[in-house]
Amino acid sequence: MPELPEVETIRMGLQKYLVGKVISDAEVRLERQLEGNPNDILGTQILSVGRFGKALVIDFANGFSLAIHIKMTGQLIYRGPETKDIILSPKVGGELPHKFTHIIFTLESLILNHESKQSHLYYNDIRQFGWMKIVRTEDINLLPFFKGIGPEPLKDLTLSMFDKILSKTKAPIKVVLLDQKRIAGIGNIYANDALFLSKINPKRPASSLTKEETKQLFDAIETVLKKGLEVGGASEWQYVNAEGTAGNYQDFFQVYGKDGKPCSVCGTIIQRINLGGRGTFLCSSCQSL
DNA sequence: TGCCCCCTGCAG
């Protein structure tokens, strides 16, 4: 599942390839996935690619923005003169476009007195949960996702803010970590592994964590997110970066998806339970209540 | 605060 490290990896790729280019055409094959008028972002230069939690925002010179959330199975893959040698693995979809390609942007370079160099940005999404919305840049914060989005780790979330957030609720700590309105960017993979690293049971009421545990969890969150970024994200599912290449964080999973396997620390069999409707993995020995 | 729903692949 794309979380902060995965979406940030995509953002860096898009920033590299898209800034300065102009979208000349938008082919929307699945109307449901794009809200707003594509004409609003055609023929205007791309200024920047930003990220807020797990969402991306592309700003255009004419004052419009394209907000994108790829949810679980979305992919944003750039194909152009700079990337022509990179071949997509069949595991992640193979030749583009294909039946799960729902939106295709055609881009032009703005290099004067050169032949126009065309490139494409493909949006693939097997489960179609993702979305794109075109709005005026000043209205981004009015979109439901951005309205009331919480602070994010590695950016503006401080230990004292984290402590305050946890103290306010008795909800299970893992449910709190996954709530984007409280803290932005953490998803199921990194939440499970951060709780394991800090030896905290996912069911613990958030407000019951001691100062020491809160600090350990805060540090563990930074550790797993940084590691995720370092190795290009986790490609357990459909995730690939903007070039269509998989990440390697799945090789570092501690408990996520490891149910039935021994804990790397103590050998106890990792359990899978359900918390807040989400699969939750833990070592009942290392993370006792 | 909690449940349902969007959709598809895949586990059972």
Added chain:
DNA sequence: CTGCAGGGGGCA
């Protein structure tokens, strides 16, 4: 062949 997983918005 059935039923479930899963991010997060919307509604009860």
